[in-house]
């Protein structure tokens with residue numbers, strides 16, 4: 001059972017500050033090779049905390065409307 005929303009980070013905008021990682025209640029985010037944040041959409045519940053804390057504004061929350069489950 002997945003949430004109706006999930007977050008994704010834009011690696012072109014991310015400055016790899018790590019603020020989103022500390023904020024995420026699901027530990028869904030990691031920094032890839034010190035370069036940019038990757039959000040595991042299967043774990044993310046779409047709460048939007050990472051998006052509100054991100055200083056670069058690189059995270060957007062999307063609806064999972066294309067998925068059946």
Ligand code: SF4
Pocket residue numbers: 006007023024025026027028029039043044045046047048049050051061
């Ligand atoms: S939306 Fe919430 S659960 Fe998903 S990555 Fe951001 S802080 Fe974590």
Ligand code: SF4
Pocket residue numbers: 009013014015016017018019020021036037050053054055056057058059
């Ligand atoms: S808070 Fe924003 S800029 Fe910082 S690591 Fe997360 S996505 Fe990148």
